Amino acid sequence: MMETFWYCAVTLMLAMYAVLDGFDFGLGIVYRFVARTEADRRIALAAIGPVWNGNEVWLIAAGGLLFFAFPKAYAAGFSGFYLALILVLWLLIARGLALELRSHLNHTLWRQFWDAVFAGASTLLAIVLGAALGNLIRGMPLTQGGYFFVALWTNFMTGPDPGILDWFTILMGVTSVAILAFHGANYLAMKTEGQLRGQARRAAWLTGFAVLVLVGLAVASVPFVQPSFHLNYAAHPIGSILPLIGLASLVAALGFRRRNGDAGAFYATSLMILAMLASTAWRSYPNILIATNDPANSLTVTNATAGAYGMQIGFWGFLIGFGLIIVYQVIAHRAFWGKVQL
Amino acid sequence: MLWRFFPDYTRRRSIACACGGTSFVAILPAPFPYIAMTAGWMTAEIGRQPWLVYGLLRTADGASPLVHSGNALFTLLGFLGIYLTLGLLFLFLIAQTIRHGPAGHSAQSEHA
Numbered sequence: 001m002m003e004t005f006w007y008c009a010v011t012l013m014l015a016m017y018a019v020l021d022g023f024d025f026g027l028g029i030v031y032r033f034v035a036r037t038e039a040d041r042r043i044a045l046a047a048i049g050p051v052w053n054g055n056e057v058w059l060i061a062a063g064g065l066l067f068f069a070f071p072k073a074y075a076a077g078f079s080g081f082y083l084a085l086i087l088v089l090w091l092l093i094a095r096g097l098a099l100e101l102r103s104h105l106n107h108t109l110w111r112q113f114w115d116a117v118f119a120g121a122s123t124l125l126a127i128v129l130g131a132a133l134g135n136l137i138r139g140m141p142l143t144q145g146g147y148f149f150v151a152l153w154t155n156f157m158t159g160p161d162p163g164i165l166d167w168f169t170i171l172m173g174v175t176s177v178a179i180l181a182f183h184g185a186n187y188l189a190m191k192t193e194g195q196l197r198g199q200a201r202r203a204a205w206l207t208g209f210a211v212l213v214l215v216g217l218a219v220a221s222v223p224f225v226q227p228s229f230h231l232n233y234a235a236h237p238i239g240s241i242l243p244l245i246g247l248a249s250l251v252a253a254l255g256f257r258r259r260n261g262d263a264g265a266f267y268a269t270s271l272m273i274l275a276m277l278a279s280t281a282w283r284s285y286p287n288i289l290i291a292t293n294d295p296a297n298s299l300t301v302t303n304a305t306a307g308a309y310g311m312q313i314g315f316w317g318f319l320i321g322f323g324l325i326i327v328y329q330v331i332a333h334r335a336f337w338g339k340v341q342l
Numbered sequence: 343m344l345w346r347f348f349p350d351y352t353r354r355r356s357i358a359c360a361c362g363g364t365s366f367v368a369i370l371p372a373p374f375p376y377i378a379m380t381a382g383w384m385t386a387e388i389g390r391q392p393w394l395v396y397g398l399l400r401t402a403d404g405a406s407p408l409v410h411s412g413n414a415l416f417t418l419l420g421f422l423g424i425y426l427t428l429g430l431l432f433l434f435l436i437a438q439t440i441r442h443g444p445a446g447h448s449a450q451s452e453h454a
Contacts, residue, residue: 093424
């Protein structure tokens, strides 16, 4: 019971991270195309300026919770994806540097350089994090001791000796770029006015249709990559409500987009990301890391767990901590509510 | 050499306390926080060896069993490169800030 609670808690933290840091990654992806002038770029950056830093901490919090509740899965995942996670770290560093250093020098070349770093790092992060989700769905060759190591790529197939990048995880990476670009463009449209808003709306409209196509492809290929993913549906058909909420939110987002309902479209893409990740986690349960070689080697909520005592104590700590974070986030976002004022 | 970074305020400002001698003494302690922080961190990390978690887990037992040394070397070099670049950027930007002079004296053009 406690294990299931912590599985949901880690999923919730990761999903919140994807929604919150997702919109500032997405803004980074469309940034160079929609904000053409220096004035527009400063407005676009000011739209995420007060919040991107706090959004990033959700990833740290999710990692901390995973370490706390499922230390074996944490140890296996962080050493198995060693190269990919170091890459994520470097990209996060580069992206933070770009946001912080850009304004320090008033020189065109300096600013264009950091703009390129910001946009490039945001796009690559969306690809890597999408590919990471693809890896969790596809599974990895776990040893009996509960460890694995995957190279960045092997033969790009999802077979028994996969790399971090194969055709499926690349598809997931590209899908994630489209989803976050759509999400970020909706956010930018909601936070701005005039010409910049017009450009953001155009970007949202284009990426919205890309999302429709790519999500369709990704969802259709899951049964070929991870056959065990239909088991939970077969046992509990009620779970299909999660992907249906995801689909309904995508349709709603495109509907709001058509009528230029910027805020509505942003909330719809937020719900879509939450529902899609929840549905993936629900289909994977009780597995955290799925073994491609022998199902007995999979790390599940029961064999990767920390002690029952710690989980019980942590339950109250989590509820209090999570409540405080939510209060803080609400205050931070309310302080900068509405259109960006420079 | 160090003086190049510090435009002499004395000539442009007529405030008595900003005279050469005292302001030079005031900038001397600048490196000490960096030394103190680095030394404190190294004391904690090196002093704990050979333990990763004191008394519970040895560093040798805490290493990832399947991450090859080549991968670790690659990421170590990567971090060295990043921090070298960061250090140079830091010195460059600090020098820029110092050339601008104190706030209100030659006001910074913009900050966004």
